[in-house]
Amino acid sequence: MKAIQVKNLTKNFNGIVAVDNITFDVDTGELFGLLGPNGAGKTTTINMLSTLLKKTSGSGTVAGFDISKNKDDVRRSIGVVFQEPALDTKLTGRENLEFHSMMYGIGKEDRKARIRDVLNLVDLAEKERVLVEKYSGGMKRRLEIARGLIHRPKVLFLDEPTLGLDAQTRRHIWDYIKRLNRETDVTIILTTHYMEEADFLCSRIAIMDQGKFVALGSPSMLKDILGGDVVTLEFEGRADELINLMESLEWIKTLTQYNGHLTLTLEKGERRIPELINLANKNDVKVTCVQLRKPSLEDVFLHYTGRTIRQEEASQTERNKSMMRSRMGRRR
Amino acid sequence: MISRTAIYVLWLREMKRFLRAKSRIFGTVAMPLFFLAFLGMGFRKIAVPGMTEEVDSFLFLVPGILGMNLLFSSTFGGLSVLWDREFGFLKEIMVAPVSRISIVMGRIAGGVTTALIQGLFILGISTLLGFRIKSFLSLGMAIVFMILISVAFLGLGLIFASKMKDMQGFSMVMNFVIFPLFFLSGAIFPVENFPSWLRYIAHLDPLTYGVDGLRGVLAGISSYSILFNFVMMVGLAMVMIFLGAYFFEKSESV
Numbered sequence: 001m002k003a004i005q006v007k008n009l010t011k012n013f014n015g016i017v018a019v020d021n022i023t024f025d026v027d028t029g030e031l032f033g034l035l036g037p038n039g040a041g042k043t044t045t046i047n048m049l050s051t052l053l054k055k056t057s058g059s060g061t062v063a064g065f066d067i068s069k070n071k072d073d074v075r076r077s078i079g080v081v082f083q084e085p086a087l088d089t090k091l092t093g094r095e096n097l098e099f100h101s102m103m104y105g106i107g108k109e110d111r112k113a114r115i116r117d118v119l120n121l122v123d124l125a126e127k128e129r130v131l132v133e134k135y136s137g138g139m140k141r142r143l144e145i146a147r148g149l150i151h152r153p154k155v156l157f158l159d160e161p162t163l164g165l166d167a168q169t170r171r172h173i174w175d176y177i178k179r180l181n182r183e184t185d186v187t188i189i190l191t192t193h194y195m196e197e198a199d200f201l202c203s204r205i206a207i208m209d210q211g212k213f214v215a216l217g218s219p220s221m222l223k224d225i226l227g228g229d230v231v232t233l234e235f236e237g238r239a240d241e242l243i244n245l246m247e248s249l250e251w252i253k254t255l256t257q258y259n260g261h262l263t264l265t266l267e268k269g270e271r272r273i274p275e276l277i278n279l280a281n282k283n284d285v286k287v288t289c290v291q292l293r294k295p296s297l298e299d300v301f302l303h304y305t306g307r308t309i310r311q312e313e314a315s316q317t318e319r320n321k322s323m324m325r326s327r328m329g330r331r332r
Numbered sequence: 333m334i335s336r337t338a339i340y341v342l343w344l345r346e347m348k349r350f351l352r353a354k355s356r357i358f359g360t361v362a363m364p365l366f367f368l369a370f371l372g373m374g375f376r377k378i379a380v381p382g383m384t385e386e387v388d389s390f391l392f393l394v395p396g397i398l399g400m401n402l403l404f405s406s407t408f409g410g411l412s413v414l415w416d417r418e419f420g421f422l423k424e425i426m427v428a429p430v431s432r433i434s435i436v437m438g439r440i441a442g443g444v445t446t447a448l449i450q451g452l453f454i455l456g457i458s459t460l461l462g463f464r465i466k467s468f469l470s471l472g473m474a475i476v477f478m479i480l481i482s483v484a485f486l487g488l489g490l491i492f493a494s495k496m497k498d499m500q501g502f503s504m505v506m507n508f509v510i511f512p513l514f515f516l517s518g519a520i521f522p523v524e525n526f527p528s529w530l531r532y533i534a535h536l537d538p539l540t541y542g543v544d545g546l547r548g549v550l551a552g553i554s555s556y557s558i559l560f561n562f563v564m565m566v567g568l569a570m571v572m573i574f575l576g577a578y579f580f581e582k583s584e585s586v
Binding site: 050080082086088100104105 | 337345348352420421424428430
């Protein structure tokens with residue numbers, strides 16, 4: 001059985017399309033990622049699948065239940081870790097877990113055992129009697145992951161599970177997620193705008209931009225689309241002739257130039273480098289530095305959208321800032 | 333359909349939060365006490381239409397201040413959904429597999445209990461200050477009215493909380509809903525003293541019947557019969573809670 005089936009799912013907020021006609025399936029036990037910049041529609045997708053938002057059109061099932069007709073069945077089958085913390089900070093860690101277990105109808109004896117299990121899983125057993133307001137960001141995140149697991153959901157949604165966490169905590173949480181997926185057969189859907197996170201964790205990834213899926217596949221498959229390796233040449237001098245020549249070569253798949261750098265994608269990069277340097281020398285271009293790397297998901301995103309996720313984030317903050325300015329201006 | 337465990341755990345959460353927020357307890361009880369102290373000293377005697385003799389203002393004020401406290405704490409109780417939305421916890425509640433009606437009932441159970449605790453506290457202090465409750469029967473009837481008032485305004489709070497997205501509208505509700513409801517209800521001066529047009533508006537205020545009922549059972553002074561007040565309060569409480577639950581169900585939690 002498919003853990004999730006989504007067909008032409010769309011969400012419209014007063015004329016603004018947040019999720020635009022997406023279709024995908026997720027197999028049971030899979031670790032599926034939604035990768036994209038902020039505002040791509042990832043969270044809106046999760047909110048619709050977890051019954052918190054009504055869809056505008058299309059259809060979706062989670063664990064075999066329709067997301068608009070069998071809401072309670074969907075709710076019983078899922079665990080959700082939201083992007084923003086959703087803990088009661090005036091309760092202790094344990095009390096938050098008890099609240100959750102009781103809301104999910106778990107009996108007293110079961111409750112004790114399960115809370116102990118999940119607290120151990122996320123290393124919070126010692127802090128169980130501390131008010132959550134005293135927890136660090138990483139501890140809150142771990143507590144939320146623990147909470148999402150208590151009722152043994154078939155499908156676990158993780159919305160930006162490592163947002164705003166330091167590198168070490170992020171690493172820990174990645175390990176938890178991997179182990180969890182391996183040891184229990186819970187299906188995990190996670191959203192992220194960190195390429196390396198999606199790459200490290202997910203068996204399949206959907207790249208999302210402006211409400212649409214632009215690509216879907218395993219990380220290695222997505223990267224193979226680019227065709228081989230990425231070679232960056234740093235050079236001195238005018239490279240116009242060289243670029244013209246390179247553009248005519250069939251084995252160079254893509255070529256972009258920016259202030260003294262040439263980025264090429266081609267197969268068997270390590271074998272082509274001498275050839276590239278020869279070409280440069282013949283055209284009076286001095287190559288000062290060569291870099292060869294395997295394509296990242298960032299390159300894939302660039303390939304499909306013409307922008308990098310980082311640029312997208314930057315322009316997003318820019319937009320927010322200008323929006324703030326105009327708002328404040330009006331108030332004055 | 334209705335999950336008793338869910339209602340219980342929502343109630344339990346509210347109790348824990350209430351007992352841990354010392355400043356909240358202090359704040360909600362301190363204001364009515366100031367009102368009692370200053371208004372009580374300021375007015376001494378008050379002329380209540382229909383009564384031949386002037387009555388002790390304290391006797392008149394205690395039920396009014398009690399009503400005020402129930403109005404504030406219950407409306408805020410309903411509005412606390414907004415806090416949960418702000419702090420994200422509402423999502424945790426809404427994604428749980430319990431019927432929305434159980435969630436509303438859990439909130440009401442919690443809200444009514446906290447409002448009752450505060451109300452009884454005020455009654456207790458008033459007794460120490462010289463207020464005499466006639467009998468256990470009148471105390472029992474007062475509690476019934478207190479519950480009805482609390483339920484009605486929890487419903488009102490829920491309606492506003494469902495219609496507002498954030499805390500921005502909070503002071504609006506405070507200034508344009510809660511205070512007018514308070515002043516119109518006759519909590520600190522008899523409704524009969526209002527000009528007739530204002531009296532009509534006062535009759536639309538649920539708190540008018542609540543306060544009059546409390547005054548009837550606690551102090552033996554009332555404009556309407558206790559039974560009439562009771563019937564009105566039951567009706568209004570049911571309407572408000574139904575509307576509150578309806579709008580809460582309709583609202584989206586993210």
